[in-house]
Amino acid sequence: xxxxxxxxxxxxxxxxxxxxxxxxxxxxxxxxxxxxxxxxxxxxxxxxxxxxxxxxxxxxxxxxxxxxxxxxxxxxxxxxxxxxxxxxxxxxxxxxxxxxxxxxxxxxxxxxxxxxxxxxxxxxxxxxxxxxxxxxxxxxxxxxxxxxxxxxxxxxxxxxxxxxxxxxxxxxxxxxxxxxxxxxxxxxxxxxxxxxxxxxxxxxxxxxxxxxxxxxxxxxxxxxxxxxxxxxxxxxxxxxxx
Numbered sequence: 615x616x617x618x619x620x621x622x623x624x625x626x627x628x629x630x631x632x633x634x635x636x637x638x639x640x641x642x643x644x645x646x647x648x649x650x651x652x653x654x655x656x657x658x659x660x661x662x663x664x665x666x667x668x669x670x671x672x673x674x675x676x677x678x679x680x681x682x683x684x685x686x687x688x689x690x691x692x693x694x695x696x697x698x699x700x701x702x703x704x705x706x707x708x709x710x711x712x713x714x715x716x717x718x719x720x721x722x723x724x725x726x727x728x729x730x731x732x733x734x735x736x737x738x739x740x741x742x743x744x745x746x747x748x749x750x751x752x753x754x755x756x757x758x759x760x761x762x763x764x765x766x767x768x769x770x771x772x773x774x775x776x777x778x779x780x781x782x783x784x785x786x787x788x789x790x791x792x793x794x795x796x797x798x799x800x801x802x803x804x805x806x807x808x809x810x811x812x813x814x815x816x817x818x819x820x821x822x823x824x825x826x827x828x829x830x831x832x833x834x835x836x837x838x839x840x841x842x843x844x845x846x847x848x849x850x851x852x853x854x855x856x
Contacts, residue, residue: 821854
């Protein structure tokens with residue numbers, strides 16, 4: 615991929631927006647196939663760009679942040695991601711509202727994931743609070759994993775009433791749109807289980823059933839995109855190990 619990029623230098627003279635789109639596309643492809651060791655070259659190429667528009671520069675910082683933390687999230691190195699929150703605080707996170715809606719939602723999602731996985735539940739919930747009540751974002755694909763992650767955050771705080779209400783709301787919209795997902799259904803099944811009331815044997819039986827269902831999942835494109843930002847089945851299974 616790097617060789618192909620270097621052999622097409624004529625493309626570099628296009629406007630910076632196009633150039634950044636190419637870099638982001640390459641980084642996303644490397645993320646999808648987990649070739650994180652090859653990201654450095656393209657991140658350095660991205661970082662070398664200087665542009666007068668502060669909005670464009672903030673967009674570049676957003677891409678840099680996301681693909682800098684993704685390898686650590688995938689490896690379970692969640693505490694290391696807190697460093698990047700501090701590193702990008704002034705130049706990106708404090709300017710998050712300057713981003714276009716797609717990037718704004720993507721960045722918010724990843725920040726919330728970092729807070730969730732570091733057990734900073736109040737900050738995770740706060741990060742998504744203004745998004746989940748805004749229907750104007752509903753046509754952006756990342757809104758869906760944000761909704762699900764928001765329910766996970768509330769589940770972790772013990773607010774099961776909110777989780778139940780949120781599930782019902784999503785189910786109503788899914789019925790209207792005809793867009794239910796297997797991963798979503800699996801997550802909702804888990805939410806309806808009271809683990810505290812289960813015996814060790816019963817818990818093991820249910821865990822085995824969930825594991826079989828996870829392994830049997832046939833994922834469509836949207837579900838693969840869901841899993842690219844957060845391991846929802848992995849989160850479910852982790853709770854049977856506690």
